[in-house]
Amino acid sequence: MKGFKFAGVAAGIKKNSKKDLGLIFCDAPAAAAALFTRNRVTAAPVILGKEKIKQGRVQAVLVNSGNANCFTGEKGIEDARACSRLTAEALGIDSDLVMVSSTGVIGAHLPMDKFETGVPCVVAELSGQAEQFEKGVEDFSEAILTTDTCRKIVRETGFILGKPFTILGMAKGSGMIRPDMATMLAFVCTDVQITSSDLKTALTWANEKSFNRITVDGDTSTNDTLLALANASSGVRIQDGESKIIFQEALDTVCQDLARMVVKDGEGATKLVRISVKGAKTNQDAFKAAEAIAHSNLVKTAIYGEDPNWGRITAAAGRSGAQVAMEKMDLFFDDQALVIQGKWQGIEAEKNTAKIMENKEINITLDLNLGTRSDAFLFCDFSEDYVKINADYRS
Amino acid sequence: MKGFKFAGVAAGIKKNSKKDLGLIFCDAPAAAAALFTRNRVTAAPVILGKEKIKQGRVQAVLVNSGNANCFTGEKGIEDARACSRLTAEALGIDSDLVMVSSTGVIGAHLPMDKFETGVPCVVAELSGQAEQFEKGVEDFSEAILTTDTCRKIVRETGFILGKPFTILGMAKGSGMIRPDMATMLAFVCTDVQITSSDLKTALTWANEKSFNRITVDGDTSTNDTLLALANASSGVRIQDGESKIIFQEALDTVCQDLARMVVKDGEGATKLVRISVKGAKTNQDAFKAAEAIAHSNLVKTAIYGEDPNWGRITAAAGRSGAQVAMEKMDLFFDDQALVIQGKWQGIEAEKNTAKIMENKEINITLDLNLGTRSDAFLFCDFSEDYVKINADYRS
Numbered sequence: 001m002k003g004f005k006f007a008g009v010a011a012g013i014k015k016n017s018k019k020d021l022g023l024i025f026c027d028a029p030a031a032a033a034a035l036f037t038r039n040r041v042t043a044a045p046v047i048l049g050k051e052k053i054k055q056g057r058v059q060a061v062l063v064n065s066g067n068a069n070c071f072t073g074e075k076g077i078e079d080a081r082a083c084s085r086l087t088a089e090a091l092g093i094d095s096d097l098v099m100v101s102s103t104g105v106i107g108a109h110l111p112m113d114k115f116e117t118g119v120p121c122v123v124a125e126l127s128g129q130a131e132q133f134e135k136g137v138e139d140f141s142e143a144i145l146t147t148d149t150c151r152k153i154v155r156e157t158g159f160i161l162g163k164p165f166t167i168l169g170m171a172k173g174s175g176m177i178r179p180d181m182a183t184m185l186a187f188v189c190t191d192v193q194i195t196s197s198d199l200k201t202a203l204t205w206a207n208e209k210s211f212n213r214i215t216v217d218g219d220t221s222t223n224d225t226l227l228a229l230a231n232a233s234s235g236v237r238i239q240d241g242e243s244k245i246i247f248q249e250a251l252d253t254v255c256q257d258l259a260r261m262v263v264k265d266g267e268g269a270t271k272l273v274r275i276s277v278k279g280a281k282t283n284q285d286a287f288k289a290a291e292a293i294a295h296s297n298l299v300k301t302a303i304y305g306e307d308p309n310w311g312r313i314t315a316a317a318g319r320s321g322a323q324v325a326m327e328k329m330d331l332f333f334d335d336q337a338l339v340i341q342g343k344w345q346g347i348e349a350e351k352n353t354a355k356i357m358e359n360k361e362i363n364i365t366l367d368l369n370l371g372t373r374s375d376a377f378l379f380c381d382f383s384e385d386y387v388k389i390n391a392d393y394r395s
Numbered sequence: 396m397k398g399f400k401f402a403g404v405a406a407g408i409k410k411n412s413k414k415d416l417g418l419i420f421c422d423a424p425a426a427a428a429a430l431f432t433r434n435r436v437t438a439a440p441v442i443l444g445k446e447k448i449k450q451g452r453v454q455a456v457l458v459n460s461g462n463a464n465c466f467t468g469e470k471g472i473e474d475a476r477a478c479s480r481l482t483a484e485a486l487g488i489d490s491d492l493v494m495v496s497s498t499g500v501i502g503a504h505l506p507m508d509k510f511e512t513g514v515p516c517v518v519a520e521l522s523g524q525a526e527q528f529e530k531g532v533e534d535f536s537e538a539i540l541t542t543d544t545c546r547k548i549v550r551e552t553g554f555i556l557g558k559p560f561t562i563l564g565m566a567k568g569s570g571m572i573r574p575d576m577a578t579m580l581a582f583v584c585t586d587v588q589i590t591s592s593d594l595k596t597a598l599t600w601a602n603e604k605s606f607n608r609i610t611v612d613g614d615t616s617t618n619d620t621l622l623a624l625a626n627a628s629s630g631v632r633i634q635d636g637e638s639k640i641i642f643q644e645a646l647d648t649v650c651q652d653l654a655r656m657v658v659k660d661g662e663g664a665t666k667l668v669r670i671s672v673k674g675a676k677t678n679q680d681a682f683k684a685a686e687a688i689a690h691s692n693l694v695k696t697a698i699y700g701e702d703p704n705w706g707r708i709t710a711a712a713g714r715s716g717a718q719v720a721m722e723k724m725d726l727f728f729d730d731q732a733l734v735i736q737g738k739w740q741g742i743e744a745e746k747n748t749a750k751i752m753e754n755k756e757i758n759i760t761l762d763l764n765l766g767t768r769s770d771a772f773l774f775c776d777f778s779e780d781y782v783k784i785n786a787d788y789r790s
Contacts, residue, residue, distance in 0.1 A: 038714070039710060039713040039714040040712075040713040040714070040717075040718070040719050041709050041710050041712065041713025041714075041719065041721055042713070042721075068706070070706065070710075071706055071709055071721055071734075071737065071739075073721075073722065073737055073738060105706065106704075106705075106706020106707065106709070106710060107705060107706040107709075107739055108739075175693070176693060176710075178714075217692045217693060218613075218690070218691070218692060219691055219692065219693045219707070219710070219711065219714070220710070220713075220714035221710070222706075222710045222713060295613070296613070296614055297612045297613060297614065297692070297781075297785070298570070298571060298612060298614045298785055301781070301782050301785035301786045302785065302786065304782065304786045305785070305786025305787055307786065307787075309501075310501075310502060311463070311465065311466055311500065311501020311502040311617075312501070312614070314436050314466055314501070315434060315436050315465075315501060315571075315614065315615070315616070315617050316614065317435075317436065318434040318435040318436025318437070318615075318617060319433070319434040319435070319436075319573075319614070319615040322435075323435075324435050324436065326435075326436055326437075326466060326468075327468065339466075342466065342468055343468060344466075344502055382782060383782060383786075384779035384782045384783065386692075386696070386782070387696050387699065387777060387778060387779045387781070387782060388779065390692070390693055390696035390697065390700070391696045391697065391699045391700025391702065391778075392700055392702075
């Protein structure tokens, strides 16, 4: 993918000397679009980013982990501006073209001395040649992680009129995951030629069925950002209807794969679960029921315990606000029916279900049998480790 | 408290041979009012109870633990009816005057053979004389428990025109606690003379500021019931304005104390927390912010870890939908200010807060400084034990 460079270094922002400062650089300004958290408590880089993205062009993105620069007042905004400026100076570009993102602990000021030494280092690290490109992608993807246990990288190639284009997505996220119209940190780079307005539309669609349909713990981050950059280096133009569809499909795949990786790497998670709600009367009902099930701590702990406790699933649907009728509900684990028309299917069905629950990935389908609407959520189970990770997070 | 009798026995409904069948009996039919769960997946005894309570009179209440009789279809309703009938026959009263309540696992049919042998036993156990009254209250309060670690009994005495009256409240509840316009199982008995309609009004008020302001895990039970019985045996009449106020205050106290006990005994809980949100622009905003904080797994695990992670508290308020402004927020733990006008108050303030968090009971106050409205929630922390209890609940 020509024209993009990536790097990641350990700048000492995290206490554990892991990589914590990442950089994306485009040879020339790229068309850019972004979605941000709807949380009203918003990190300084998000406040700044909302302003900067209006111009629709970005050339560099500096991302730090270990500190969210959130709830840091006027000084937080100044610090974020200083990070842009440091990066722009080291790269020799206009600081208006630099976006910054932060993730980590809320409420502490950025250690600016670490940025003063770190930014020149990460700029120097920028991968130039082909053999360094992959290393750059890996280093960047590592530098943006917090409690994540693995890097999250997705690459998708598509063809328009026989010409190939690429979308490369990188994300972080493991806890405080309940995106609300946006996401944790995710960066999508593509070599197509597209206007920033069309990119925003495509990104909004992709987000709606990916990052907006996942949950780890029901908490929405203050720093959620999904940023897309398109640098036109492939020569593929996204303009007419057909090219838009092909690009959208590729972008959907990247966002959905990244979202899936985030949930799979959920704090303390041992299983990945997809809850599909079918047969709802309205789209809203399908969403509400799926969301309530995906958020239920009782459902999540039962899945961790590999207990086919279907009463908790149906009870969560019942309290969701969605229209439901007990005597109509069907419930499946993979293809195994556990409840049909509100009736438990017996001990054999339950034993088969318990067997299915031993798998690492589980598909649950709740058919409300009241209409034709459906929706789905990805979520993870809830183990003692989630509690351990979050009771000790700052110490 | 004349005219009420209580009993509780082990009937074999639970696997562990603990008490699981309780009975309240009034010498004569009492004025009765009840509030039930708003969950649309509703247990059979709740479906039946909603019908029965319409007559406003109840003479006996049979409660079993170990089985919720929920999601049990037509047979579940028949079983609940059979329980009423068995109780009425053993007591020699009309079965229309018998309410039944169930709590425990969802989705299994009641073991009716255990009720056929158990109901005559619990009727035989009914405490008659004064010295058996206390034992009866204790046995009943024990028989209704599931994952609770202790009985929940509250007694309040009031005076109207110099005459004493008593309110006795008993509750169960530890998990699946996020009552929505009702509660877990709670039974309130009083010796005042009051109409069932006035009793319903008083109960609704009391519920709103007690059971509707608590959460353990955010899941609303299918069996939530708050039932009040008034048998007039004290000769105290609740009729005019002043007597209504005195009675309401006593009833509020009983319900708030019971609600507090439920949260304190929350599954795996080690700390009891009160979050007060002040200075909100609207009542709705105050409620939303308090509710979001009380439900946040990240806040709950931080409290378990005794970590003054105020970023999670303010972030939960931010995503709640309430109007908030970062730069206006004040946050206190007991009297210790941790954030003032959006500014962290430094390491000394944080150390003092950490000290306060070692206590078993913690008061958190978030002042939004945007208006004059306030609300409060009681909640508990979130430990590894919650996960353990709920991963293994049915096995």
